[in-house]
Amino acid sequence: MDSEPVNVREFQTLAKEALPKMHYDYYAGGAEDEHTLKENVEAFQRITFRPRILIDVSNINMETTILGYKISAPVMVAPTGFHMYAHPEGEVATARAAAACNTIMVLSFGSSCTIEEVASSCEAVRFYQLYVYKQRYVSAQLLARAESNGFKAVVLTADTPKLGRREADIRNKLTIPQSKNLEGLLSVEADSKGGSDFGAFASQTLDPSLNWKDIAWLKSMTKLPILLKGVLTAEDVEVGVDAIIVSNHGARQLDYAPASISVLEEVVQAVAGAVPVLFDGGVRRGTDVFKALALGAQAVMIGRPVIYGLAAKGEYGVKRVLEMLKDELELTMSLNGCCTIKHITRNHVRTEGDKLRSLMC
Numbered sequence: 001m002d003s004e005p006v007n008v009r010e011f012q013t014l015a016k017e018a019l020p021k022m023h024y025d026y027y028a029g030g031a032e033d034e035h036t037l038k039e040n041v042e043a044f045q046r047i048t049f050r051p052r053i054l055i056d057v058s059n060i061n062m063e064t065t066i067l068g069y070k071i072s073a074p075v076m077v078a079p080t081g082f083h084m085y086a087h088p089e090g091e092v093a094t095a096r097a098a099a100a101c102n103t104i105m106v107l108s109f110g111s112s113c114t115i116e117e118v119a120s121s122c123e124a125v126r127f128y129q130l131y132v133y134k135q136r137y138v139s140a141q142l143l144a145r146a147e148s149n150g151f152k153a154v155v156l157t158a159d160t161p162k163l164g165r166r167e168a169d170i171r172n173k174l175t176i177p178q179s180k181n182l183e184g185l186l187s188v189e190a191d192s193k194g195g196s197d198f199g200a201f202a203s204q205t206l207d208p209s210l211n212w213k214d215i216a217w218l219k220s221m222t223k224l225p226i227l228l229k230g231v232l233t234a235e236d237v238e239v240g241v242d243a244i245i246v247s248n249h250g251a252r253q254l255d256y257a258p259a260s261i262s263v264l265e266e267v268v269q270a271v272a273g274a275v276p277v278l279f280d281g282g283v284r285r286g287t288d289v290f291k292a293l294a295l296g297a298q299a300v301m302i303g304r305p306v307i308y309g310l311a312a313k314g315e316y317g318v319k320r321v322l323e324m325l326k327d328e329l330e331l332t333m334s335l336n337g338c339c340t341i342k343h344i345t346r347n348h349v350r351t352e353g354d355k356l357r358s359l360m361c
């Protein structure tokens, strides 16, 4: 393949060529049968447009605001762990690319670069993703460091009381790098009993007792706004937080969880405008971004494609991935007759549910 990709998917091929199998599989893989992994992408393909014509689209403005911070387009960087497996510059390169594209990066609790390295890499608005460890002082200290290093919000990941079963990682006996962030706090040695060290470390650390009461605990520890990541049902809409993120963790946790895009509208309706709703899972095209916005998301976050860009071409690769999605979104808006993000409405898409309902009438 020509080494300058023309779409985001082509970065995945380059990443596969560039990375050791163990690391590529860690990034690309999902849980168990990987049913949800396929569904996350395929559910987007079952949504079609209802484009409007003869609208002046000579000026398209994709800017939007997330928790008061302006970004150039509603495409953000999702938290993903261990960027140094993809590229020696790790999250510092990702952070610079996100800043160059005027968007927000959510730094993973499992980042290979330190919070301080990322904070000093460039000027930008960044959010911090939190895992709650059994050793709660570890989570508390990392959050305090993020807050004092200027991170603007905390993303509490709530879908990982235990790590999902990623069979490729077990087969590959995935090892974990020494974490610079955890130095002096916690050793990353784990007894995998012949499987994935990463899985063993996660079960030693992740706190499975995390529950709704802990939102109050988190609030007592930080002044930052809280985004709750991992909501997939109306029942789990919690208005005590500042934003909700519809996500199935890129299909890496509960296999046979629904495709994130298939439940976005249910959550948006339950939230009823009380707080912003963000979205991630399976976004590979500008058309996917548009579909998520039409179904009520304020912005989407991108997981794997960012890592594939990083693995293939470092900071430049991440920048290209974000630019490609923005360019595709701009064209999609033009061809649907939408000049601004606010012009994108529910009427611009036709979901499977809409098709079924129209057959029943």
Ligand SMILES: Cc1cc2nc3c(=O)[nH]c(=O)nc-3n(C[C@H](O)[C@H](O)[C@H](O)COP(=O)(O)O)c2cc1C
Binding pocket: 026, 027, 028, 040, 078, 079, 080, 081, 108, 109, 110, 129, 157, 229, 247, 248, 249, 250, 251, 252, 280, 281, 282, 283, 301, 302, 303, 304, 305
């Ligand atoms: C390699 C990898 C590592 C991830 N690490 C984290 C993490 O540390 N914290 C978290 O909340 N989500 C993590 N996620 C989930 C992402 O934030 C996001 O929900 C998901 O990747 C979105 O789906 P996509 O990859 O199809 O874009 C990870 C996902 C991947 C692929």
Ligand SMILES: CC(C)CC(=O)C(=O)O
Binding pocket: 080, 081, 082, 109, 110, 111, 202, 249, 252
């Ligand atoms: C446990 C994290 C460091 C990474 C993660 O969430 C993931 O691999 O899905």
